Amino acid sequence: xxxxxxxxxxxxxxxxxxxxxxxxxxxxxxxxxxxxxxxxxxxxxxxxxxxxxxxxxxxxxxxxxxxxxxxxxxxxxxxxxxxxxxxxxxxxxxxxxxxxxxxxxxxxxxxxxxxxxxxxxxxxxxxxxxxxxxxxxxxxxxxxxxxxxxxxxxxxxxxxxxxxxxxxxxxxxxxxxxxxxxxxxxxxxxxxxxxxxxxxxxxxxxxxxxxxxxxxxxxxxxxxxxxxxxxxxxxxxxxxxxxxxxxxxxxxxxxxxxxxxxxxxxxxxxxxxxxxxxxxxxxxxxxxxxxxxxxxxxxxxxxxxxxxxxxxxxxxxxxxxxxxxxxxxxxxxxxxxxxxxxxxxxxxxxxxxxxxxxxxxxxxxxxxxxxxxxxxxxxxxxxxxx
Amino acid sequence: xxxxxxxxxxxxxxxxxxxxxxxxxxxxxxxxxxxxxxxxxxxxxxxxxxxxxxxxxxxxxxxxxxxxxxxxxxxxxxxxxxxxxxxxxxxxxxxxxxxxxxxxxxxxxxxxxxxxxxxxxxxxxxxxxxxxxxxxxxxxxxxx
Numbered sequence: 005x006x007x008x009x010x011x012x013x014x015x016x017x018x019x020x021x022x023x024x025x026x027x028x029x030x031x032x033x034x035x036x037x038x039x040x041x042x043x044x045x046x047x048x049x050x051x052x053x054x055x056x057x058x059x060x061x062x063x064x065x066x067x068x069x070x071x072x073x074x075x076x077x078x079x080x081x082x083x084x085x086x087x088x089x090x091x092x093x094x095x096x097x098x099x100x101x102x103x104x105x106x107x108x109x110x111x112x113x114x115x116x117x118x119x120x121x122x123x124x125x126x127x128x129x130x131x132x133x134x135x136x137x138x139x140x141x142x143x144x145x146x147x148x149x150x151x152x153x154x155x156x157x158x159x160x161x162x163x164x165x166x167x168x169x170x171x172x173x174x175x176x177x178x179x180x181x182x183x184x185x186x187x188x189x190x191x192x193x194x195x196x197x198x199x200x201x202x203x204x205x206x207x208x209x210x211x212x213x214x215x216x217x218x219x220x221x222x223x224x225x226x227x228x229x230x231x232x233x234x235x236x237x238x239x240x241x242x243x244x245x246x247x248x249x250x251x252x253x254x255x256x257x258x259x260x261x262x263x264x265x266x267x268x269x270x271x272x273x274x275x276x277x278x279x280x281x282x283x284x285x286x287x288x289x290x291x292x293x294x295x296x297x298x299x300x301x302x303x304x305x306x307x308x309x310x311x312x313x314x315x316x317x318x319x320x321x322x323x324x325x326x327x328x329x330x331x332x333x334x335x336x337x338x339x340x341x342x343x344x345x346x347x348x349x350x351x352x353x354x355x356x357x358x359x360x361x362x363x364x365x366x367x368x369x370x371x372x373x374x375x376x377x378x379x380x381x382x383x384x385x386x387x388x389x390x
Numbered sequence: 391x392x393x394x395x396x397x398x399x400x401x402x403x404x405x406x407x408x409x410x411x412x413x414x415x416x417x418x419x420x421x422x423x424x425x426x427x428x429x430x431x432x433x434x435x436x437x438x439x440x441x442x443x444x445x446x447x448x449x450x451x452x453x454x455x456x457x458x459x460x461x462x463x464x465x466x467x468x469x470x471x472x473x474x475x476x477x478x479x480x481x482x483x484x485x486x487x488x489x490x491x492x493x494x495x496x497x498x499x500x501x502x503x504x505x506x507x508x509x510x511x512x513x514x515x516x517x518x519x520x521x522x523x524x525x526x527x528x529x530x531x532x533x534x
Contacts (some may be wrong), residue, residue: 144500
């Protein structure tokens with residue numbers, strides 16, 4: 005029997021601001037600008053929103069949305085404290101809310117001044133989930149995600165022979181896709197040589213293995229599928245969705261297997277809910293805080309076996325026209341860092357047939373992942389309704 | 391579109407320091423005294439790190455700290471070049487090794503006295519103590 009949540013909720017609206025490095029706007033203003041765009045895209049009015057899941061910390065909270073949009077009867081205000089896994093995990097909470105009738109239209113949104121406002125070291129100290137890293141690792145000189153995640157990447161390289169050439173392929177492919185998009189921070193071509201020549205950040209991560217610090221806002225609206233049918237756009241439903249939390253969730257150091265992300269659990273449940281397999285995906289938007297993170301998630305998602313992620317990304321396989329085009333918008337590596345809500349937006353565009361020059365031909369089904377907060381994971385499988 | 395520039399790096403960086411909690415105080419007290427102390431469950435005897443109130447194996451809240459052996463093997467590492475906290479700029483690049491301690495837990499600490507090209511998984515190292523203040527001593531590794 006099909007899962008009760010399968011296809012009952014839909015992505016009814018999507019919206020983005022310009023992605024930039026430098027802005028005079030606040031994170032809240034960016035978030036509201038993107039939210040208004042998503043509301044208009046859905047064919048709704050601001051007062052139709054009755055559920056709010058903002059990315060936190062940073063940007064606005066439900067109170068800000070009530071104040072700015074005059075929401076008459078907010079029925080749900082929730083945070084999903086999962087770092088980079090938040091936005092896709094929020095789809096699960098939103099889907100539950102609209103499927104049960106608690107809400108009609110849930111707004112998920114991000115507004116961030118990651119370049120012009122508080123940057124990485126300041127931002128992380130706001131997360132209670134980083135308390136262990138702050139106590140035991142920051143004092144020895146290890147605190148930023150680039151450092152904490154580098155040890156897992158290094159272990160993968162030592163165990164399986166994954167190389168910087170594989171990392172570079174992810175960076176270059178993602179950049180090629182970004183150039184097609186237009187609304188991106190990084191719009192100049194990148195070569196493998198550029199990648200290898202970029203400065204070392206935390207071995208094995210070089211500058212071009214790392215995602216951007218950028219300014220921008222993004223928003224998505226989730227509505228019940230039967231309601232969303234009458235809205236503006238082609239219907240894109242949430243076929244499967246799940247979040248997953250790894251062992252030792254607040255300390256990578258103490259995790260029995262550093263490479264067992266929360267996505268291991270989320271993928272199992274997400275595929276099961278959708279009733280589909282990796283081979284059914286026409287396109288995949290993979291959370292790309294680092295190039296290696298993409299490689300490992302492709303393994304976890306079952307596109308290849310553990311240890312084969314490096315070779316898998318080669319030979320054009322993950323580029324447009326390849327077997328599995330990924331991050332067709334330019335991702336966090338080249339488009340902008342709005343904690344992966346841009347990945348949800350891009351997958352929706354692909355399935356609507358609105359992806360412009362980066363359109364995957366006849367894309368009907370795809371997946372999007374989230375990864376963050378020391379290894380939490382999330383997966384959503386979306387499809388265009390027949 | 392108007393733009394603003396990114397904030398400058400802090401002028402006088404301070405070392406980030408641990409703030410021992412009620413759970414972790416015996417660990418930090420141990421390091422200050424030159425002893426590697428780990429939390430053990432008083433009911434089932436299993437070791438756990440980082441310190442926390444409940445044993446995840448048997449759910450007992452009774453525990454005690456015991457001195458543990460200081461040897462271990464390298465599980466993985468990173469070499470930190472970019473000083474995300476500018477306190478560490480003079481030290482960069484520095485190696486942070488994640489070590490499987492013989493005691494059954496992992497410790498992340500800087501590894502001194504090993505060249506980057508000689509690093510390998512499984513290499514034997516030993517935990518040592520570096521006093522930072524009167525209260526706080528941090529661990530580091532040396533080749534054993």
